[in-house]
Each structure stands twice: as C-alpha cells, then as structure tokens.
Amino acid sequence: AQSVTQLDSQVPVFEEAPVELRCNYSSSVSVYLFWYVQYPNQGLQLLLKYLSGSTLVKSINGFEAEFNKSQTSFHLRKPSVHISDTAEYFCAVNTNQGAQKLVFGQGTRLTINP
Amino acid sequence: NAGVMQNPRHLVRRRGQEARLRCSPMKGHSHVYWYRQLPEEGLKFMVYLQKENIIDESGMPKERFSAEFPKEGPSILRIQQVVRGDSAAYFCASSPTGATQPQHFGDGTRLSIL
Numbered sequence: 001a002q003s004v005t006q007l008d009s010q011v012p013v014f015e016e017a018p019v020e021l022r023c024n025y026s027s028s029v030s031v032y033l034f035w036y037v038q039y040p041n042q043g044l045q046l047l048l049k050y051l052s053g054s055t056l057v058k059s060i061n062g063f064e065a066e067f068n069k070s071q072t073s074f075h076l077r078k079p080s081v082h083i084s085d086t087a088e089y090f091c092a093v094n095t096n097q098g099a100q101k102l103v104f105g106q107g108t109r110l111t112i113n114p
Numbered sequence: 115n116a117g118v119m120q121n122p123r124h125l126v127r128r129r130g131q132e133a134r135l136r137c138s139p140m141k142g143h144s145h146v147y148w149y150r151q152l153p154e155e156g157l158k159f160m161v162y163l164q165k166e167n168i169i170d171e172s173g174m175p176k177e178r179f180s181a182e183f184p185k186e187g188p189s190i191l192r193i194q195q196v197v198r199g200d201s202a203a204y205f206c207a208s209s210p211t212g213a214t215q216p217q218h219f220g221d222g223t224r225l226s227i228l
Contacts, residue, residue, distance in 0.1 A: 006156075032214060043118070043205055043219035044157070051214050090156055101147065101159035101170060102207075102217060 002027040002093050006105035014113050015083055021076040021108045023065075023091030033074040034092045034102065035065055044090060050074065086112045116141055118220035119188075120206050126226045127196050135191040135223045139208030146189045147217055148181060151203040163189060193225075201227045 007022040025031060032051050036044040048059040055067040065076045074091060088109050092102040119138040127133050139146050144164055149157040150173075162170040163183035174181065178196075183189040193200055203224050207217035 034216060036219075041221075041224075043120075043221040044207075046216045046218070049216055100145065100162050100209075101173070102149075102157075103159070104149075104156040106156045 002031065002095060002103045004091050004093050004103055004105035006089075006091055006108050008108050009106065010109045010111065012111045012113060013081055016080045018079050019077065019081050019085075019110065021089050021091075021110065023074045023076065023105060025072050025074065025091075025093045027072075027093060027095065029095050032094045033065075033067060034094070035063070035074070035076050036090045036092060036104075038088045038090065038107075040087075047076075047089070081110075081112050083112050083114065085110060118143075118206055118208050118218050120204075120220035120223050122223060123221065124224045124226070126228060128228045129197055130195050133193040133196050133200070133225055135193075135204050135206075135225070136188045137191070137206030137208075137220060138188040139206075140218055143208035143210050143218070145209045145211065145215075146183050147207045147209075148189075148191050149205045149207065151205060151222070153202070157205060160191070196225075196227050198227050201225055 003026045005024045013019045034049045035047040037047045038044050048057045050057050050067045058064040063078045088107045090107045091105040146163045148160040151157045159173040161174050161181045178194045180192045203222045205222045207219045209215040209217045
C-alpha cells in the first residue's frame with residue numbers, strides 16, 4: 001500500500017519570499033506523483049505531475065517539484081510567492097500496478113502575508 | 115463548461131434521510147472516481163467506476179454507501195440513512211484512461227447533516 005506524508009500542515013511566508021512544501025511517500029512499486037492545489041470552496045486543480053523522465057517538473061505559474069527516488073520525496077518549491085498562491089496544496093501518489101486511486105497527503109495550507 | 119460537473123454544490127439532510135450526489139465527467143472521460151474530504155483532512159479514495167462497472171470500491175464504507183455509473187447519465191453516489199459523521203465534502207474526478215492520466219476534479223458537494 002502507498003502512503004503520503006506532508007510534513008507541514010501550515011506554512012506562512014511573506015510575499016516574494018521562497019517557499020518549499022515537503023512531501024514524502026512510501027511505496028513498494030513505481031509511482032506517479034502529483035501536486036494539486038485547492039482554493040477555498042473549490043475542487044482540486046492539477047499543479048504538476050511526475051510520470052517518468054526528468055526528475056524536475058515545472059508548472060506554468062512558477063512552481064517546480066523534484067522527484068528524489070532515494071529520499072522518496074517530491075517537494076514543491078517556488079522561488080518567489082505571490083498573494084494569489086494562498087491555498088491548500090496536496091501531494092498525491094498513484095501507481096502503475098493497476099490501482100487507479102490517488103492516495104493523498106493531509107495537505108499543507110500556504111498563507112502568503114503582505 | 116467542459117469540466118467535471120457536480121451537483122448539488124451544497125446539500126443539507128437530516129439524520130436518517132438519503133443523500134444523492136451527482137457527477138458528470140469531462141467529455142471523453144470514461145473513468146470516474148469519488149473521494150471524501152473530512153474537515154481538516156486530505157482526500158480519501160472511496161470508489162472507482164467505469165461505465166456500468168465498479169472497478170474498485172475498497173474505500174467505500176460497507177453499509178449505507180453505494181455508487182453507480184450507468185451507461186447513460188451521470189455517476190451517482192448514494193448515502194442512505196445519513197448520520198452526522200457523513201458530513202464532508204465529496205469530490206468526483208474523471209480521467210480518460212489509466213493511471214498516467216491525471217484526474218480532473220469537480221468543485222465538490224458539501225454535505226451537511228443536521
């Protein structure tokens with residue numbers, strides 16, 4: 001079975017500061033990794049994904065995440081955050097072994113202060 | 115709107131009543147997933163369906179909960195004889211095919227039990 005741990009439930013940062021949201025996973029098989037963002041009273045939106053290939057993946061709005069197999073991590077980073085980045089961020093894992101369900105972490109609430 | 119459509123957005127029921135939650139997947143998507151988000155928690159997988167088939171219901175409570183995805187019409191998550199603990203946000207997601215395809219989420223149905 002897979003599991004995902006997001007080490008920080010809340011992360012407050014100042015606008016234009018860098019941020020890292022941590023995600024570690026546990027799986028005995030190969031995984032696909034995802035970051036989703038959830039704005040208040042909305043559903044989840046895919047931010048970025050790792051399926052294979054380059055271990056560094058980037059989104060169109062400046063976020064990036066790096067798959068580290070030895071550390072079993074998929075941390076999310078942004079060099080300079082904006083007020084509009086305030087949201088809840090979920091790390092999720094899926095496998096290529098037939099199971100289609102996403103296993104989510106508990107979420108990290110990112111709060112950007114002016 | 116070509117996204118995943120869920121209705122109603124908010125549903126209030128008294129204990130003992132039935133709740134029906136609907137989900138229309140994105141056009142061209144034949145895989146539907148239901149997740150539940152309890153307050154201050156991440157999303158938990160409930161059930162995975164393809165047209166007319168339940169593929170994985172390992173996350174469904176054994177009693178009172180059922181799901182279907184008929185040949186025609188939306189997927190339905192049905193909760194019979196609701197209890198206070200059923201209060202949560204229920205999200206539907208869809209994907210075109212297998213595990214490498216990201217799941218696209220609806221805005222959810224927020225179920226409140228009085």
